[in-house]
Amino acid sequence: MGTHYRGAETERRALDGYIKLARAAEATGATINDHLRDYGLTVSQFGVIEALYHLGPMTVGELGEKILKSSGNMTLVADNLVKRGLVTRRRRSDDRRCVEIRLSAAGEALLEQIWPHHAARVVAAFSPLSAEEQEQLAALCRKLGLAQATVALEAADAPA
């Protein structure tokens, strides 16, 4: 077996892993998030109120990191949640650059209404895998996800 074939095999394996990963994430996301429309929430909006509920008040920037969205976008997501009265904005007194987002009573009530259904959907979406397989998948994804920060891309860059 020559190096050419080995390279092709390496490539096939990574490409196959990537497409399967992307599709699994897409498909499970569709299964899980489909019902949010019934509550008039976007996936981002839900992500925000869920993060606030489980982790407590956060600044706009921290929320952006949690749900992987740009700060500009976070401003709009927060705007829309404030309009619906689900969260409140308050500028921090100790650092007046920061704006703290906090779940309102209405937001808390809404999340408590949605959460059981949401969790049930996640469980249903993952039910095709055994408990052990779910653990394996999580471990592999964790390893892969965390490592992206340190992946070396020099060889993959287009020529300047």
Added chain:
Amino acid sequence: MGTHYRGAETERRALDGYIKLARAAEATGATINDHLRDYGLTVSQFGVIEALYHLGPMTVGELGEKILKSSGNMTLVADNLVKRGLVTRRRRSDDRRCVEIRLSAAGEALLEQIWPHHAARVVAAFSPLSAEEQEQLAALCRKLGLAQATVALEAADAPA
């Protein structure tokens, strides 16, 4: 161990699997697709020309299934690729409802230019996992992704 605890454990496992899966997909996608900007392509546009290159001409609907986008959106993606001369549109003579999208010579040349870098990025993104781990991940994702079509959600639906 009571059923309540078992239920909580089941839920924790699924929720953890889901967040890890979503983050791994997001993070690898960022690593891999980052360079498309250099070519003035969106992820969807790249998905289209890659599908056309590797699988041959397709209708708008088929492309939408491949890259998981709505038909309305596919029309715009195709529009923009046509504008750049990377693909051509042609109505099928045997079924005049269908529009066939075909890669132009320029589109083919562009994909051939990008592809090696793209593949190298996928390989780099997956390099934190061993060959065996990559195969495991792909198998688990495949099983999970394919099963979504038949997941039962009755128990998870909100009350009407």
Added chain:
DNA sequence: TGCTATTATCTCGACATCAAACTATTTAAC
């Protein structure tokens, strides 16, 4: 044949998203 349902695509309006420019505030350097 003609009527109806289905299918494939496009159009349109609403909205999410990003990147870049901008403002306000805080921190660091000198």
Added chain:
DNA sequence: GTTAAATAGTTTGATGTCGAGATAATAGCA
């Protein structure tokens, strides 16, 4: 202490995306 650099958010403009409705073509059936 005053000025420069860094940081947090917001604003703006362009674009991608979806969903619902419109249009056109086909298929099924009486």
